[in-house]
Amino acid sequence: VDENDRASTYSPPPEKETEMSTEPRTAPGGDGRGVRVHAQQARAAVPALGRADSTAIDHALQTMANRIERQQRALAAANDADVRAATEAGMQPALLDRLRLDEARLAAMSAQLRSLAEVPRLDAVVDRQEVGGGLWVEERRRPVGVIGANFEARPNVVVDVASQLLKSRNTGVLRTGSAAIGSATALLDHVIAPALVAADLPPDAIQLVRTPGHEAARDLVRHPDVLPLVILRGSGASTRELAELAARHGVRTLAHADGGAVIYVDASADLATALRLVEESVDRFGVCNRLNLLLVAAQRWDEWLPEILATLERLDIAASLPPHDHPLGYEWALDEARERTVTIAPNESAREAALTVNGTTSGLAACIVAEDPPAIDDFLDVCDATGTFVNATPRLLDGFKLFKVPETGINVDRVPGPRGPVTFRDLHLRQFVVRA
Amino acid sequence: VDENDRASTYSPPPEKETEMSTEPRTAPGGDGRGVRVHAQQARAAVPALGRADSTAIDHALQTMANRIERQQRALAAANDADVRAATEAGMQPALLDRLRLDEARLAAMSAQLRSLAEVPRLDAVVDRQEVGGGLWVEERRRPVGVIGANFEARPNVVVDVASQLLKSRNTGVLRTGSAAIGSATALLDHVIAPALVAADLPPDAIQLVRTPGHEAARDLVRHPDVLPLVILRGSGASTRELAELAARHGVRTLAHADGGAVIYVDASADLATALRLVEESVDRFGVCNRLNLLLVAAQRWDEWLPEILATLERLDIAASLPPHDHPLGYEWALDEARERTVTIAPNESAREAALTVNGTTSGLAACIVAEDPPAIDDFLDVCDATGTFVNATPRLLDGFKLFKVPETGINVDRVPGPRGPVTFRDLHLRQFVVRA
Numbered sequence: 084v085d086e087n088d089r090a091s092t093y094s095p096p097p098e099k100e101t102e103m104s105t106e107p108r109t110a111p112g113g114d115g116r117g118v119r120v121h122a123q124q125a126r127a128a129v130p131a132l133g134r135a136d137s138t139a140i141d142h143a144l145q146t147m148a149n150r151i152e153r154q155q156r157a158l159a160a161a162n163d164a165d166v167r168a169a170t171e172a173g174m175q176p177a178l179l180d181r182l183r184l185d186e187a188r189l190a191a192m193s194a195q196l197r198s199l200a201e202v203p204r205l206d207a208v209v210d211r212q213e214v215g216g217g218l219w220v221e222e223r224r225r226p227v228g229v230i231g232a233n234f235e236a237r238p239n240v241v242v243d244v245a246s247q248l249l250k251s252r253n254t255g256v257l258r259t260g261s262a263a264i265g266s267a268t269a270l271l272d273h274v275i276a277p278a279l280v281a282a283d284l285p286p287d288a289i290q291l292v293r294t295p296g297h298e299a300a301r302d303l304v305r306h307p308d309v310l311p312l313v314i315l316r317g318s319g320a321s322t323r324e325l326a327e328l329a330a331r332h333g334v335r336t337l338a339h340a341d342g343g344a345v346i347y348v349d350a351s352a353d354l355a356t357a358l359r360l361v362e363e364s365v366d367r368f369g370v371c372n373r374l375n376l377l378l379v380a381a382q383r384w385d386e387w388l389p390e391i392l393a394t395l396e397r398l399d400i401a402a403s404l405p406p407h408d409h410p411l412g413y414e415w416a417l418d419e420a421r422e423r424t425v426t427i428a429p430n431e432s433a434r435e436a437a438l439t440v441n442g443t444t445s446g447l448a449a450c451i452v453a454e455d456p457p458a459i460d461d462f463l464d465v466c467d468a469t470g471t472f473v474n475a476t477p478r479l480l481d482g483f484k485l486f487k488v489p490e491t492g493i494n495v496d497r498v499p500g501p502r503g504p505v506t507f508r509d510l511h512l513r514q515f516v517v518r519a
Numbered sequence: 520v521d522e523n524d525r526a527s528t529y530s531p532p533p534e535k536e537t538e539m540s541t542e543p544r545t546a547p548g549g550d551g552r553g554v555r556v557h558a559q560q561a562r563a564a565v566p567a568l569g570r571a572d573s574t575a576i577d578h579a580l581q582t583m584a585n586r587i588e589r590q591q592r593a594l595a596a597a598n599d600a601d602v603r604a605a606t607e608a609g610m611q612p613a614l615l616d617r618l619r620l621d622e623a624r625l626a627a628m629s630a631q632l633r634s635l636a637e638v639p640r641l642d643a644v645v646d647r648q649e650v651g652g653g654l655w656v657e658e659r660r661r662p663v664g665v666i667g668a669n670f671e672a673r674p675n676v677v678v679d680v681a682s683q684l685l686k687s688r689n690t691g692v693l694r695t696g697s698a699a700i701g702s703a704t705a706l707l708d709h710v711i712a713p714a715l716v717a718a719d720l721p722p723d724a725i726q727l728v729r730t731p732g733h734e735a736a737r738d739l740v741r742h743p744d745v746l747p748l749v750i751l752r753g754s755g756a757s758t759r760e761l762a763e764l765a766a767r768h769g770v771r772t773l774a775h776a777d778g779g780a781v782i783y784v785d786a787s788a789d790l791a792t793a794l795r796l797v798e799e800s801v802d803r804f805g806v807c808n809r810l811n812l813l814l815v816a817a818q819r820w821d822e823w824l825p826e827i828l829a830t831l832e833r834l835d836i837a838a839s840l841p842p843h844d845h846p847l848g849y850e851w852a853l854d855e856a857r858e859r860t861v862t863i864a865p866n867e868s869a870r871e872a873a874l875t876v877n878g879t880t881s882g883l884a885a886c887i888v889a890e891d892p893p894a895i896d897d898f899l900d901v902c903d904a905t906g907t908f909v910n911a912t913p914r915l916l917d918g919f920k921l922f923k924v925p926e927t928g929i930n931v932d933r934v935p936g937p938r939g940p941v942t943f944r945d946l947h948l949r950q951f952v953v954r955a
Contacts, residue, residue, distance in 0.1 A: 130874075134900055218911055220921050225903065227933065311933045330769035335934040438566075463952060464570055467661065474955035475654055485656050485951065497663065497747045498771040500936025502949040513938040515921065516899060519910040 118231075118256060118302040121290035122309035125229045125254035128285035132252050133226050135284055141200040143282035144246055147274050148196035151189050151242070154273040158184055161269035162238060169236075169262045181237045182262055192242050195489060199246050202488055205508055219518050224511035226252040231303045231313035231334075233325060236260030240316065241267045245275050245289045247491055251510040254288040256310060258303050261295035268293060297321075304329035304336065311335060314492050314505075318342055318371050319417055337505050339495040341445035342371025343414040344477035347436035347462065350380035351455030354387055356474060358394045360452055361425075363476040365400060368415070368422040371493070372448045372470075372480045375415055378436045381429040388427070395425060402427050412443035433458040437465035444468075445495055448477035469495055469503035482506045554667075554692060554738040557726035558745035561665045561690035564721035568688050569662050571720055577636040579718035580682055583710050584632035587625050587678070590709040594620055597705035598674060605672075605698045617673045618698055628678050631925060635682050638924055641944055655954050660947035662688040667739045667749035667770075669761060672696030676752065677703045681711050681725045683927055687946040690724040692746060694739050697731035704729060733757075740765035740772065747771060750928050750941075754778055754807050755853055773941050775931040777881035778807025779850040780913035783872035783898065786816035787891030790823055792910060794830050796888055797861075799912040801836060804851070804858040807929070808884045808906075808916045811851055814872045817865040824863075831861060838863050848879035869894040873901035880904075881931055884913035905931055905939035918942045 151158070162184040169182055210222040230253045234240045241257060248255040259267045268291060276286040292299045304313050304325055313329060315322045315338035323340035330336075346364060348357040364374035379387060395402050403409070403426045415424040430436040433451060440449040450472035451462040459473055470480035482490025482504035491505040501509035587594070598620040605618055646658040666689045670676045677693060684691040695703045704727060712722035728735045740749050740761055749765060751758045751774035759776035766772075780800060784793040800810035815823060831838050839845070839862040851860040866872040869887060876885040886908035887898040895909055906916035918926025918940035927941040937945035 130870075130901055214915070214921055218915070227935065228903070312935070327769065331767050333763065333766035335932070434566075465566055467664070467948070468950070470951045470953065472953045475953045479650070479654070479953055480951075485650055485953070496771070497948060498936070499663065499748070499945055499947060500934070500949075503951045509935050511935060512903070512933060513936075514904070515906045515916075515939045517906065517908045517911045517915055517921070 116293070118258075118292060118299065119306055119309060121256045121292060122229050122231075122306060124287045125256055125290045126309060128254045128288040129226070129228050131285045132249070132254055132288050135252065135282075137204045139282045139284055140204075140249055140252070143249060143278045143284055144196045144200035146278035146281045147242065147246065148193040148200075150274045150278055151193045151196070154269075155186070155189060157273050158189065158266070158269050162266040165236075165238075165263055165265040168265075172262075174262065178236065178262075181235070182266070184238050184266055188239055192239050196242065196246055199250055199489060199507075202250070204250075205511075209513075214517065217519060221516045221518070223514045223516055225514045227312055227510055227512055229254050229256065229310055230510060231256045231258070231310045232316065233258045233300050233303055233313065234260070234316035236263035238263045238266035238270060241270045241291070242274065243489055244314070244316075244491070247489055247507040248289065248510070249279075249284075251507040253510055254290075256290045256292065256303065258292040258299050261297075264293060264295055267291055300325055301328060304334045305332045307333040312337070314338070316492050337492050337494040337501060339371065339445065339447055339493045341414060341495075342373075342416065342447045343375030343412060343444055344372045344448040344450065344480070345376045345378060345436075345440050345444055345468075346374055346450045346452060346477070347378040347430060347433065347440075348380060348383070348387065348391075349433050349436075349451060349453035349455065349458045349462075350382050351458050352380070352383075352452040353454055354390065357387075357452040358390065360450065360474070360476050361391070361394060362398060364450075364478050365398060365425065366478065370478075371416065372477050373416060374425055374477070375413075376411060376426045376428070376439075376444065378428055378430040378439060381431050384429045391427065399423060400425055405429070410443065411439065412445070414445075433462040434465055437462045437467075441465065441467045446497070447493065447495055448472065448480040450475065450477045467497070469493065480504060552729070554694075554728060554735065555742055555745060557692045557728060558665050558667075558742060560723045561692055561726045562745060564690045564724040565662070565664050567721045568685070568690055568724050571688065571718075573640045575718045575720055576640075576685055576688070579685060579714045579720055580632045580636040582714035582717045583678065583682065584629040584636075586710045586714055587629045587632070590705075591622075591625060593709050594625065594702070594705050598702040601672075601674075601699055601701040604701075608698075610698065614672065614698075617671070618702070620674050620702055624675055628675050632678065632682055635686055635925060635943075638686070640686075641947075645949075650953065653955060657952045657954070659950045659952055661950045663748055663946055663948055665690050665692065665746055666946060667692045667694070667746045668752065669694045669736050669739055669749065670696070670752035672699035674699045674702035674706060677706045677727070678710065679925055680750070680752075680927070683925055683943040684725065684946070685715075685720075687943040689946055690726075692726045692728065692739065694728040694735050697733075700729060700731055703727055736761055737764060740770045741768045743769040748773070750774070752928050773928050773930040773932075773937065775807065775881065775883055775929045777850060777931075778809075778852065778883045779811030779848060779880055780808045780884040780886065780916070781812045781814060781872075781876050781880055781904075782810055782886045782888060782913070783814040783866060783869065783876075784816060784819070784823065784827075785869050785872075785887060785889035785891065785894045785898075786818050787894050788816070788819075788888040789890055790826065793823075793888040794826065796886065796910070796912050797827070797830060798834060800886075800914050801834060801861065802914065806914075807852065808913050809852060810861055810913070811849075812847060812875075812880065813861050813863045814866040814875060815863065817867050820865045827863065835859060836861055841865070846879065847875065848881070850881075869898040870901055873898045873903075877901065877903045882933070883929065883931055884908065884916040886911065886913050903933070905929065916940060 208221050214220050232244045271291045275289050279286045312335050315336050326336050326338050401424045446468050448470045449468040453459050488506045494505050644657050650656050668680045707727045711725050715722045748771050751772050762772050762774050837860045882904050884906045885904040889895050924942045
């Protein structure tokens with residue numbers, strides 16, 4: 084869960100009007116190239132990237148880090164122009180902040196690139212066993228090929244996603260929110276493409292859609308033959324719409340349109356632990372894995388509710404108590420005016436709480452606070468959440484926090500494959516190689 | 520690749536007319552229950568199945584094996600009625616054969632069930648690592664929940680699929696070709712449901728759609744909220760249509776509509792090995808992983824073509840030589856009148872051959888015949904086929920042949936997740952559990 088991804092779901096950014104228009108692909112500021120052309124150019128780079136050894140890939144990542152430092156002036160100029168235009172268009176301060184590439188953010192980007200370059204490559208061969216008759220079968224990881232990625236107007240995500248694609252030997256077509264196109268273009272032209280060339284890799288491996296407008300995002304999820312997989316960062320209505328459009332076209336996405344973490348306080352819980360976890364889970368309100376629904380063991384409801392309410396009051400958080408005038412899983416993070424709200428409800432048992440998680444939420448993240456091992460086992464038996472937490476905050480549902488590598492996104496599909504926090508380590512195809 | 524799956528794609532089975540009609544759900548022979556009702560009943564059995572220990576599951580599988588033997592008379596009666604009706608309706612002999620549950624087939628079903636019962640369960644915990652601060656993260660396998668499965672009028676597949684779902688702790692909604700509904704119902708009522716009850720498992724875990732007609736198959740892929748994943752066995756036009764319909768509704772499928780194996784004979788090949796592999800790869804013609812396209816190193820074309828043609832002629836197989844009047848990947852297995860055909864074309868190198876595989880075929884299976892390690896490496900670098908074979912026949916692309924467990928199907932998606940031969944071991948969701 085990237086902390087910032089949700090921001091743009093609170094209120095439409097200024098680009099929204101542009102996004103809804105039916106402007107031609109050759110809009111001012113664009114280069115007129117459609118997604119299909121980009122995907123074909125990226126595809127031409129697939130074999131070279133697949134062949135690249137780790138030295139070349141990691142050299143490209145390190146060169147990107149160096150160039151971010153050396154090209155600071157050019158990047159700042161492009162970003163200043165984006166920020167100026169967005170300010171004039173009336174962009175909200177929170178979104179403007181995400182658009183800005185200040186020194187600290189550039190330094191963080193460089194540091195993350197250097198750190199990713201240090202991560203060892205996954206073995207191409209996952210498993211090897213004898214078939215019999217002198218034959219061996221290997222399970223292998225292969226790059227997917229070309230992967231699409233859509234994200235909001237945050238220039239640093241250009242480098243974040245590009246680096247993860249390169250680390251997994253995939254090429255990509257990136258599309259950013261329109262307000263960041265100038266900054267994204269500068270990052271492509273001054274950082275990413277030259278770093279690829281310096282590492283003797285094809286600069287076409289990372290493509291940026293330079294045409295503003297939301298229609299480009301829609302175009303990203305309509306070409307299953309050349310872009311079978313698209314990462315949709317962020318959540319909310321825009322992601323939901325793109326995920327549905329992708330599904331209709333047979334394009335797979337890694338995404339979560341909905342979030343909202345659940346904490347269940349079991350009758351066996353240590354109340355102090357429960358109150359600490361509640362507080363740790365509302366350190367931010369706009370993020371998908373914040374506490375949204377607090378379930379309390381019914382037999383402790385009268386005893387514990389006052390202390391829970393006192394804690395929420397101290398944190399300036401409203402409690403929505405039964406009877407609720409909204410669905411139990413209603414996601415407050417998406418309700419700008421009331422995001423500082425937590426729904427509270429009684430549940431009879433750990434099992435009932437897990438069924439509540441499965442039945443009324445997106446299944447992103449859920450936590451049980453309990454000291455009683457059978458209650459914990461019951462919860463784990465039933466709970467389907469992509470991340471399930473035992474006496475730990477669901478705010479930990481994040482690829483970087485759990486695995487120390489950047490996160491591609493979080494996927495909530497209920498099908499086999501990458502689910503929960505997705506990292507570059509997941510961006511591969513399974514292949515079996517049989518050798519005589 | 521199940522040898523028999525392709526049979527029904529050669530010519531429309533008699534049920535086809537019924538399948539295309541818009542008959543109501545309460546058609547004669549059906550029980551009027553739609554897929555959604557079945558999925559909800561299966562869903563209610565999910566928690567009990569998820570909790571079941573291996574003893575109970577394997578006991579159910581063994582009881583199924585025993586009951587197939589003990590209920591042979593009831594099964595034969597139901598099957599005789601299906602076969603009689605299909606014969607009267609003019610079903611082709613090849614399809615009639617697949618519909619028939621004779622003693623040998625029943626014995627094979629029992630043996631397979633007993634063998635699957637012996638296979639150890641996969642560990643629920645895949646990996647465990649320290650997050651820091653006293654926290655641990657576990658990667659776990661969870662059952663998917665309810666899985667749909669569609670297959671042609673072959674009663675033994677009812678037990679095959681049901682046993683794989685149970686072994687992976689999934690519940691399921693099964694739909695068979697209409698001609699087999701009587702036999703399938705007998706297997707459900709006399710074998711599967713009583714075996715579940717005997718093992719103290721919910722009999723509702725395995726549901727059978729008892730309404731005839733192809734509309735039921737379409738209904739199976741239209742409910743992403745209750746049936747997010749559907750296995751489509753077999754290939755050809757009907758699978759392609761269902762896979763596309765599923766995609767439009769946001770339902771994931773494990774399927775391959777298209778097949779056709781490729782063999783590339785490199786300049787470094789041992790010709791005798793190549794000719795042997797060609798012959799081994801055309802032992803059947805209606806299967807998806809049979810030799811469809813034979814690529815020959817251009818520099819050996821003149822030298823080797825006569826011997827290759829002689830081999831094919833001996834096997835009574837036609838060669839389609841350049842210039843071709845069809846796409847290079849044209850699948851002869853789907854062309855009933857000309858299935859005994861192999862396309863032959865020259866390619867300059869192992870790399871070019873692998874690009875031909877990627878660009879002109881479904882990417883199901885490909886083989887390189889070569890003695891030269893760099894040529895083999897080149898081929899493996901580029902070839903995306905779900906199964907890639909080095910001096911071994913692509914006819915080995917089959918879950919049972921490679922892994923000694925029944926095959927759920929073969930999946931050709933170009934996205935992360937189960938790909939190539941899928942077995943019960945793949946039918947799980949990834950979940951992360953974080954414990955303090």
